[in-house]
Amino acid sequence: MSCVDAVYIHIPFCNYICAYCDFCKIFYNKEYVNRYLDALDKEIKSKYKGEIITSLYIGGGTPSSLSLDELEKLFSILKIFKLSKDCEITIEVNPDSLSLDKIKLFKKYGVNRVSLGVETINSKLQDVLERYTSKDRVISCINNLKSNNITNINVDLIYAIKGETLNDLKEDLEFLLSLDVPHISTYSLIIEDNTKLKINGVKSIDKSLDRDMYEVIAKTLKDNNYIHYEISNFSKEGYQSIHNLKYWNNKYYYGFGVGASSYIDNIRYTNTRSISNYIKGKTVMDEEILTFKDKIFYEVMLNLRTNRGIDKEIFKEKYNANISDIIDYKYLVEIEVLEEDSRYLRVKEEYFYVLDEVLCKIMVK
Numbered sequence: 001m002s003c004v005d006a007v008y009i010h011i012p013f014c015n016y017i018c019a020y021c022d023f024c025k026i027f028y029n030k031e032y033v034n035r036y037l038d039a040l041d042k043e044i045k046s047k048y049k050g051e052i053i054t055s056l057y058i059g060g061g062t063p064s065s066l067s068l069d070e071l072e073k074l075f076s077i078l079k080i081f082k083l084s085k086d087c088e089i090t091i092e093v094n095p096d097s098l099s100l101d102k103i104k105l106f107k108k109y110g111v112n113r114v115s116l117g118v119e120t121i122n123s124k125l126q127d128v129l130e131r132y133t134s135k136d137r138v139i140s141c142i143n144n145l146k147s148n149n150i151t152n153i154n155v156d157l158i159y160a161i162k163g164e165t166l167n168d169l170k171e172d173l174e175f176l177l178s179l180d181v182p183h184i185s186t187y188s189l190i191i192e193d194n195t196k197l198k199i200n201g202v203k204s205i206d207k208s209l210d211r212d213m214y215e216v217i218a219k220t221l222k223d224n225n226y227i228h229y230e231i232s233n234f235s236k237e238g239y240q241s242i243h244n245l246k247y248w249n250n251k252y253y254y255g256f257g258v259g260a261s262s263y264i265d266n267i268r269y270t271n272t273r274s275i276s277n278y279i280k281g282k283t284v285m286d287e288e289i290l291t292f293k294d295k296i297f298y299e300v301m302l303n304l305r306t307n308r309g310i311d312k313e314i315f316k317e318k319y320n321a322n323i324s325d326i327i328d329y330k331y332l333v334e335i336e337v338l339e340e341d342s343r344y345l346r347v348k349e350e351y352f353y354v355l356d357e358v359l360c361k362i363m364v365k
């Protein structure tokens with residue numbers, strides 16, 4: 001049995017469509033939800049082999065757009081998974097569809113981590129994103145989560161939005177800090193193809209402002225005792241996302257649902273993005289069998305996103321070779337872009353922002 005111990009579930013429904021979104025999503029539609037959940041059930045039953053799962057992540061889309069009955073149906077489908085005692089169970093929610101009853105239902109089904117899409121509370125920037133929520137709404141969600149003993153909370157921030165100033169960013173950060181949550185994920189806005197922003201000709205902000213914003217975020221959050229543990233992610237000690245670390249540590253995982261991807265036994269599978277195909281049972285769209293070089297590329301690229309970097313002992317166990325025999329990186333240590341000790345090889349934090357450029361300089365021999 002392959003050692004898969006993480007599961008991602010994609011719920012593609014949203015109550016509204018944001019102007020920047022290129023995720024796999026559709027408008028909430030009751031009839032589709034039912035048929036989708038039936039198809040999801042089938043996909044899981046046909047692929048899951050009974051492994052012990054240590055991380056279950058329900059993302060989207062907007063999982064909280066489902067009604068209480070639909071969420072009940074979803075969680076009863078997910079009962080098939082054998083979860084470890086300390087399994088991290090995360091659900092993504094939108095402040096506007098997170099009711100107290102839904103929080104209680106999450107609690108009943110063991111959800112112990114909630115990721116709340118706040119993005120920005122600046123009304124000028126919300127107009128650009130076409131995504132609206134109020135400060136009061138966010139505060140009430142956080143209070144309701146905490147009073148129901150769900151304290152492992154992530155909030156998402158989007159920055160580098162057209163028209164945003166450093167001051168706007170600082171105000172958003174101040175608000176997020178006031179929520180006193182242990183995890184903050186940040187995203188520099190990318191204008192993706194086929195989004196309303198792209199179609200409307202909205203441009204990205206200036207690159208140097210983007211970099212300044214990244215630095216303000218890193219400094220502000222570090223000054224407030226958040227660890228910059230991955231390029232775009234910050235947490236209090238002990239609150240790193242177990243699920244996302246599986247990806248960054250290049251572990252195997254199942255992905256179920258439309259548009260989801262899986263990585264199992266050196267094959268990356270990508271599911272169809274077409275809901276109608278998915279509902280008909282045509283789930284997998286693409287399979288990529290990784291060569292040795294591909295595997296090393298993913299290992300290095302993903303591991304170096306984190307402040308831990310590459311664990312050379314784990315690398316040796318996985319690939320039966322010393323890392324220095326497989327990739328050329330020593331001169332990046334000499335010029336102090338990478339740092340290396342007896343166990344780890346990592347990118348220095350000041351080079352996180354230019355990780356892509358650093359990766360281009362690392363050659364697989």
Ligand code: SF4
Pocket residue numbers: 013014016017018021022023025060061062094131
């Ligand atoms: S950004 Fe999130 S809430 Fe907005 S449309 Fe995309 S998936 Fe839905």
